[in-house]
Amino acid sequence: MRKLATVLVAAAALATVPAAASAAGALDWGECPPDSVDLGQECTTVSVPVDYANPAGDRISLAVSRIPAARPEVRRGVLLLVPGGPGNSGLDRPWKLGARLPQEVRDRYDIIGFDPRGVGRSNPVSCGLTSDDVRSLTQWPGPDGDISENVARAKRVADTCARNAGPLLRHISTRNEVHDLDQIRKALAQKKISYWAHSYGTAVGAYYATLYPGNTDRVLLDSTDELDPDVLWRKVLANQAIGVEDRFPDFAAWASRPDNPDRVADTPGAVRPLYLELAARLDRAPIGSFNGNTLREAVIRGMNADTGFPIIAKTMNAARTGGAPPQVPVPPExxxxxxxxxxxxxxxxxxxWPTSVQVYQRDVLRSRARHPMTAGMAANIPPCAFWPFPAGEPVRVSADGPSNILMVQSARDPATPLVGAQRTRRALGDRAVLVTVSTGGHGVYLQQGSVCGDRLVTAFLVTGQRPGGDVYCAR
Known part of the structure; x- marks a missing residue:
């Protein structure tokens, strides 16, 4: 198709990643893009089909990176770093995360990163949304739970994407990213791959272990989504309301400490009702553009790590005093x-996805009643209700395959809560062991300071040994 070819030529010109042979050929490793930090990372590209139902048709190039094993004499293979999102770049993850990996892991693996199809330097796609639409991706209902404006925006986004994004858009999916992963495996000339998948990447990792079980070596799923195909992705999004409730007590304890310059209340028990009262007050009487959803958005975005707590507290204090909320850096448009x-x-x-607006309005009102902290956002209507392309067949995660999966999870994860990870653990059966750490936040290995959790994960990557059963790490 001429239009697709034009898009791919333009994207390739922007990529500045070395060319490579086809997925079955030898890779030509070279310098990474100039905006990467040179810590021994090198880059290439891997050619994959646009449409796996038509493998002889158009192709795109995936940007791939690596840091070779530090000790080739003990090298086991490759460790792919599967990014979250969907939509997150992974090309620079080897140098960003590689420096944090224990030496015994870096000794044994080539650390591999990649930009998923449509992302970053792998033929990036864009819908050409308005600035207002692209900067307000979280769908907050109106103060009374009405979703009329959300419905209009969801339809506008779906129509704009269908009109502007090009043919590749309809071939971006978790299943196709899984197939891309196997093409990367072939291009790397590996019979099996190990991988560390994070957040949304755990869907890619669990699906790969289901569709290509014989091609997996050591599988690490870090902060896992609930992957029941009968409720995907609505349940994943709805679970965030549970996750915020799980995580909020950590913030409340921090925000009520006497020595905290951003203290918002005298006791942890007073923080939640204060937050709800301030959000309701801003719903009734916004301070310019500072409304209840501005505060709610600060809570959602500040829960993933403790470093986000000051932004939440400053926003709450601004709401109480009538001041301006703190400015939060955002990525380029x-x-x-x-x-x-x-x-x-x-x-x-x-x-x-359901196409009935009434279904979403009902779910929003139910979610608001059960989880007032997120005010129905987690159940709101997405562009999928008006999506013009047919959906693919979701993957049902299977217990059939080798017992080589280690899951690691925070007890109070706001984005991928423990309840969802536990359900995926049950679906994987004896193939998986779950390590739960007594921390709050999103992302566990080398991110939460859990001595027990990090030790178990490192041992798994180095030796392949997992705990004999599910484990709870108290620290």
Missing amino acids: SVLQNIAAVAGATICNDVA
């Missing part, structure tokens, strides 16, 4: 456009 297109395409192409 081009990055937001790319993330919006890929995230929307992935969740909409993966599985069919």
Whole structure:
């Protein structure tokens, strides 16, 4: 198709990643893009089909990176770092995460990163949304739970994506990223791959272990989504309301400490009702553009790590005093456009969504009643309700295959809560062991300071040994 070819030529010109042979050929490793930090990382590209139902048709190039094993004499293979999102770049993850990996892991693996299809330097897609639409991707209902404006925006985004994003958009999905992963495996000339998958990447990792079980070596799923195909991705999004409730007590304890310059209340028990009262007050009487959803958005975005707590507290204190909320850095609009297109395409192409507005309005009102902290956002209507492309067949995670999966999970994860990870653990059966750490936040290995959790994961990557059963790490 001429239009697709034009898009791919333009994207290749921007990529500045060395060319490579086809997925079955030898890779030509070279310098990475100039905006990468040179810590021994090298880059190449891997050619994959646009449409796996038509493998002889158009192709795209995936940007791939690596840091070779530090000790080739003890090298075991490759460790792919599967990024979250959907829509997150992974090309620079080897140098960003590689420095944090224990030496015994770096000794044994080539650390591999990649930009998923449609992302970053792998033929990036964009819907060309308006600045207002791309900078307000979280769908907050109105103060009374009404979703009329959300419905209009969801339809506008779906129509704009269908009109502007090009043919690749309909072939961006979790299943296709899984197939891309196997093409990368072939290009690396590996019979099996190990991988560390994070957040949304755990869907890619669990699906790969289901569709290509014989091609897996050591599988690490870090902060796992709930992957029941009968409720995907609606349940994943709805679970965030549970996750915020799980995580909020950590913030409340921090925000009520006497020595905290951003203290918001005298006791942990007073923080939650204060937050709800301030959000309701801003719903009734916004301070300019500072409304209840501005505060709610600060809570959602500040829960993933303790470093986000000051932003939440400063926003609450601004609401109380009538001041301005703190400014939060956001990525460039081009990055937001790319993330919006890929995230929307992935969740909409993966599985069919309800098309009835009434279904979403009902779910929003129910969610608001059960989880007032998120005010129905987690159940709101996405562009998928109006998506013009047919959805693919979701993957049902299977217990059939080798017992080589280690899951690691925070007890109070706001984005991928423990309840969802436990359900995926049950679906994987004896193939998986779950390590739960007594921390709050999103992302565990080398991110939460859990001595027990990090030790168990490192031992698994180095030796292949897992605990005899599910484990709870108290520290």
